[in-house]
Amino acid sequence: MKEFTEEQAKEELNRKQQKFSPKDFAKLIAKGDVLKNKFKTRKKLSKFVKDFKVLFAMVKDYYKGNYKKVPWYIISSIGATLLYVLLPTDAVPDFIPFVGYIDDATIFSLCLKIANTEVKNYLKWKEENTQDNQNPIPN
Template sequence: MKKSEESKARKLFEKTKQRAGTLIQNPAKTKQIIEQAQEKSEERQGPLSKVWNELQLMFQMVRDWVKGDYQKAPKGSIVAIFGGVLYFVMPLDAIPDFIPVAGLIDDVYIINLVIKQVNSDLQTYKRWLAKEPNKKHQPLNN
């Protein structure tokens, strides 16, 4: 990815994080966006293979946080994750998604950026999931 595209992607991501901070307070809208992102990720699983597991974990973490099942993550981490999810579902971002394969390069870049920012919170959530027998086998779309 070119430096100019990285810069554009980061600026757009900052805007989506601001929007995420507001939207995260609306559980129904948050769930709808997570479901949309889940569908998009499943359609494009191949190009997302390097971030697939973490992306699915982030979807589930936001769902559990919004439902009130998991509250250990700081709100800032949830907002960053949800901002990354919003960026992912935006069709027109730094590299428009209608461009085959290349359209996901900026999405993967932002997802990786979020993973780096919230990695310790993701690991804590993963450990929590492992201790929660009812959560471990639950489908992500619940």
């Protein structure tokens, strides 16, 4: 099997991002535990567990109306990326041994690059708006 390139990841993310709509939020939020489990148990994704938690919290805060200071392009890119990770039959099907999650990890990494500045802004906002002795991002 050929390598999943960053260029392919850009094309796939762009395609998925353009299709992401506000109605997709509920589906994404409902699958939070499934996503968290994938990030914790899949080798290619496990290095992104902390990043996943931040992005998922950001999407939830946006959906609930708590944090709207992020452009739609960024929030839809994050949402599309997380939905992509949920799909077992994406560009490289997850059931293929050793390589099944390469595309997921590549797209997730690309999303982190795209959203980097907005994630920093979100974390600053989250810290400023979290009560004392409370972790701003849930475990």
